[in-house]
Amino acid sequence: KLTRTLLVASLSASLSASLGVSVRRSQLNNALSVAFDRDLNGKVSFEEAAWGIRSFADAPINASALDVSDTLFRTNRDCGRSVAHTNDAAFVLDCAAEYARKSLRQQRVLPRDDLELSVVFNHYDPEPSLSDEPPNRPGPVCEDIVDEAPRSCASFAAMGYCVASCSPYWHGRHNGIGHHEARSVVASYSAAAADFNVTMLVSSDFHMEPWYDTSNNRGQEAGGDYRVSRYVESTVDMRYVCRDATEGGEVADGCPVTNRNDPPLNFVNTHIDWFFQHQSGAQTISDNTYDGGGDGADGGDGRVESSSSDESVVVALIVGDVQAHDESQDYMQQDWIDNIYDSTSTVLQEIMSDGRFSGPDHLFLCAGNNDGPHSSIFVDPDNEDDMKASWAWAQAMVDNGIVTNGLQRTYANGLTQIELFNSTGYYLKSMPGTASSVFVMLLNTNLGTDNQVQNAAITSDLQWIKELGASVLVLGHYPSVMDSGMNNPMFAGYEDVVFHTFAGHTHVADDTDTAARFTQVGAVSQGGTVDNGFFVGSLVGSGGELASLELTMKNNFVRWKGPRNTVPVVDSWQCCG
Numbered sequence: 001k002l003t004r005t006l007l008v009a010s011l012s013a014s015l016s017a018s019l020g021v022s023v024r025r026s027q028l029n030n031a032l033s034v035a036f037d038r039d040l041n042g043k044v045s046f047e048e049a050a051w052g053i054r055s056f057a058d059a060p061i062n063a064s065a066l067d068v069s070d071t072l073f074r075t076n077r078d079c080g081r082s083v084a085h086t087n088d089a090a091f092v093l094d095c096a097a098e099y100a101r102k103s104l105r106q107q108r109v110l111p112r113d114d115l116e117l118s119v120v121f122n123h124y125d126p127e128p129s130l131s132d133e134p135p136n137r138p139g140p141v142c143e144d145i146v147d148e149a150p151r152s153c154a155s156f157a158a159m160g161y162c163v164a165s166c167s168p169y170w171h172g173r174h175n176g177i178g179h180h181e182a183r184s185v186v187a188s189y190s191a192a193a194a195d196f197n198v199t200m201l202v203s204s205d206f207h208m209e210p211w212y213d214t215s216n217n218r219g220q221e222a223g224g225d226y227r228v229s230r231y232v233e234s235t236v237d238m239r240y241v242c243r244d245a246t247e248g249g250e251v252a253d254g255c256p257v258t259n260r261n262d263p264p265l266n267f268v269n270t271h272i273d274w275f276f277q278h279q280s281g282a283q284t285i286s287d288n289t290y291d292g293g294g295d296g297a298d299g300g301d302g303r304v305e306s307s308s309s310d311e312s313v314v315v316a317l318i319v320g321d322v323q324a325h326d327e328s329q330d331y332m333q334q335d336w337i338d339n340i341y342d343s344t345s346t347v348l349q350e351i352m353s354d355g356r357f358s359g360p361d362h363l364f365l366c367a368g369n370n371d372g373p374h375s376s377i378f379v380d381p382d383n384e385d386d387m388k389a390s391w392a393w394a395q396a397m398v399d400n401g402i403v404t405n406g407l408q409r410t411y412a413n414g415l416t417q418i419e420l421f422n423s424t425g426y427y428l429k430s431m432p433g434t435a436s437s438v439f440v441m442l443l444n445t446n447l448g449t450d451n452q453v454q455n456a457a458i459t460s461d462l463q464w465i466k467e468l469g470a471s472v473l474v475l476g477h478y479p480s481v482m483d484s485g486m487n488n489p490m491f492a493g494y495e496d497v498v499f500h501t502f503a504g505h506t507h508v509a510d511d512t513d514t515a516a517r518f519t520q521v522g523a524v525s526q527g528g529t530v531d532n533g534f535f536v537g538s539l540v541g542s543g544g545e546l547a548s549l550e551l552t553m554k555n556n557f558v559r560w561k562g563p564r565n566t567v568p569v570v571d572s573w574q575c576c577g
Contacts, residue, residue, distance in 0.1 A: 029116050036100060036115055043109040044100055096120045104391070194435035195542050196313065201275045202535040202551065204319035204477075204504030205523035207370065208347060210239040210339070211332075212264035214256050214565075217246040222326035227527030229261040230324075234332040239342065240265045254567035259560075262324040262527040267568040269350060271524055271534055272316075274558065274573040276356050279314055279536065313433030314357060317440070319504035319521050320368025320477035322347040328374065337392045340372055344396035352400075360401030362432055366442040367393070367425040368477040368504065377425045377446050394422050403427045409464070411457050426454045428461050431473070434541060438499070439465055443476035445503075455490055462494040471499040471546060473539075479503040485516030500549050509533065511552045519551050526560070533559035536575070 036044045099120045103110050113119070213221075213231040222228035232247040242255035242264050255264045323343050329336040348363065357363060369375040372393035373386040380386055397403045398418060405417045407428060421427045425444030430436055441461060447454050465472050474491075476482040482503035486495045501518045509522030509531035522531035535556045540547040551557075555576050562572030 025117060036096070037112045042112050044112055044115060045104070045109055092117070092120075194437055194544070196433050196435070196437075196540070198313045198315055198431060198433050198438075198539040199279050200535075200537050200539060201272070201279070201314075201316045202319070202502065202519070202521055202537060203271065203316065203524055204502075204521040204534070205321040205368070205507055205525050205529075206268050206318075206347060207262040207321055207324045207523070207525035207527055208268050208343065209262040209264055209324040210234070210334075210343060212242045212252075212255060212261075213246050213249070214242055214244050214252045214258065215246065215249070216258040216260055219326075220246050222331045225326050226260075227262055227325050227525075228331075229258060230326075230331065232333075234334055236334045236338065236342070239334070240346075256565050256567050257526065257562070259526050259562070259564040262525050263568075265346070265350065267526075268347070268524060270568045270570050271558070271560075271573055272351060272356060273570045275534075275536060276314075277570060278575070313362070315362045315432060316351060316357060316364065317473070317475060317502060318363070318365040319475050319502050320366050320445075321370045321504060321523075321525075322365070322368070323370050323372075324525075325370055325527060327370070337388050340389055340392040341396045344371070344393055345400055348396070348400040348402060358432070361404075361406070361429065363402055364429060364440045364442060364475060365397070365402060366475040366477055367444040367446060369446060375446055377444055378423060379446055381423075390425070391422065394425065397421070404429075406430070409461065411460060412453070420453075420457055424451070424454045424457070426457055431539070434539070436468065437470050437541060437544075438539065438546070439470060439472045441472050441474045443474065443481070445476040445478035445481040449481055449488075449490055458490055459494075462491065462497055466494060466497045470497075472497055473499055474501045476501070476503055477505050479505060479520060483513075483516070483518055483520070485513060485518030487516060499546055507531065509535070509553060509557055512550045514548070514550055517549075522557070531557070531559070533557050533573070 096115050100110055100115060103114070207227075209228065209230060211230045211234040213229040216229045217231075219225035219228045221230045221232055221234070231243050231245065231249060233243075242252040243249035244252040255266050257263055257267050323340065327336070327339060327343070332339060334342075348360070348365070351357060351363060352360065367377045371377060373383075373389035376383070376386045377390045377393060378387075394403075398421070403418060403421045407417060407430065409417050409428065411417075411420050415423075417427055424447065427442050429440050429442070431438040431440055439461075441458070443458070444454060449455075462472070474482070482488065482501050485501045486498040488498075488501070491498050499517065501516075502521055503518070504521045504523070506520065507523035507525065507527075507529040508520065510520040512519045519535065521535060522533050523529045524532070524534060526532055531553075535551045536558060537549060537551045537556055539549065553576070558573050558575040560572060561574045562568060566572075
């Protein structure tokens with residue numbers, strides 16, 4: 001694995017101040033080729049590019065003190081708006097990785113020469129200035145600045161220089177350690193006896209429709225699927241614009257919903273807004289029931305009575321299917337692969353907008369059958385189109401920080417967490433606020449129960465969690481795979497580690513099966529849905545013990561009650577019973 005430290009070390013001599021600009025650029029081009037073309041065959045595959053994009057930071061970097069992005073620059077917008085310069089090898093590599101992976105959504109391999117500096121940075125709009133020296137400091141590379149004068153990082157980064165190289169210094173500073181230690185710190189976990197209260201939005205099956213036709217055309221542009229109301233002009237420029245006719249309609253102000261079809265973006269947003277307006281009253285510890293706020297049995301004001309003085313942590317567990325039904329090239333004008341990336345990214349970014357969650361480590365999303373290629377995420381490695389679609393979905397998850405190498409887990413053949421995810425859709429994360437005593441495991445149930453690679457990772461992670469004395473929540477989309485709960489054969493021997501399991505898919509919700517520790521989650525989508533709603537619950541720990549988690553329709557299910565053909569509003573969601 002090419003880490004940030006290894007790359008910078010390999011470049012430090014070649015990028016020294018004594019080298020001329022042309023030599024430095026040549027050396028950097030050569031280093032980029034090695035970074036991405038791992039097998040040196042002259043071509044870069046999607047997997048090789050995926051390894052590069054997270055080479056320098058396995059978790060988002062908090063650089064808010066610099067008034068710049070709080071993650072490494074690795075998107076088209078970020079790479080295009082800043083000063084790209086050859087002295088900051090980390091910045092150049094992340095931007096080259098973003099360019100490579102976007103290109104590889106449409107083809108399996110990319111000529112290595114396409115990753116030269118001139119090609120990469122001509123791609124961005126607006127095209128960033130490509131500089132060879134930091135301002136007012138001719139000579140040293142950014143790594144030298146971090147070593148010799150780390151406090152200069154603030155002034156340099158504020159001007160757009162050395163942001164990537166300086167990020168370990170800032171990460172260390174915000175965590176109370178020096179910049180040298182920040183580069184080499186290794187994650188260590190031990191389940192501590194902690195008191196915590198994690199408030200959970202448990203939601204599934206958004207099926208967000210990018211081209212919503214408010215007239216309910218009963219699948220006219222989706223092969224007759226009555227759940228879908230999509231208008232004809234399904235182009236990238238029309239995404240999230242609602243219209244009042246299947247063809248040539250007017251823009252529908254406010255996007256009134258039909259209560260029959262996969263919903264528009266603003267409808268999906270209202271359920272998240274409801275949660276944040278009411279989550280301060282999530283559950284009482286005593287009876288694990290939700291009080292919608294005011295005059296609650298928990299003390300009169302509807303607030304969580306936490307067993308700790310710490311502020312309650314808020315997370316979202318999303319059990320798959322954020323894409324609408326029938327999102328294939330047959331039923332849209334936008335490129336199908338780009339749509340997968342855009343739809344997944346939009347949902348994730350909307351959930352995190354306006355500071356509603358504290359960052360991507362508070363979001364958990366597993367693969368559904370309508371995410372990526374239908375029922376086929378990473379199912380058939382020999383199907384070129386399905387793999388492109390699978391990688392587009394996976395890329396959106398990694399680019400938005402949902403999947404990282406933050407736990408520093410390694411799997412068979414030395415695969416990192418991201419590398420395993422990019423071939424299976426499986427990943428593991430720590431539950432924030434629980435002092436590493438609870439983890440969340442996200443399965444790709446499209447693979448069924450007998451995929452050897454995923455099953456080996458499940459067993460490896462369960463053993464690791466058990467050795468920590470911790471517990472795990474497990475999310476998987478298909479109830480046919482998940483409804484046996486902790487008794488699932490995939491968890492054999494680790495039943496005591498599996499605290500709770502969740503599934504979606506059916507658009508039907510049900511009370512927790514407490515014997516199996518399994519909850520069936522309803523749907524936010526209105527298409528073919530019986531239980532149009534979501535659960536709200538709390539994960540509570542006290543003195544090293546987890547309180548039982550039981551979600552019921554009566555106490556925890558928030559249901560849509562809005563009238564047909566009206567603009568969706570927050571108050572149309574009602575809890576409970």
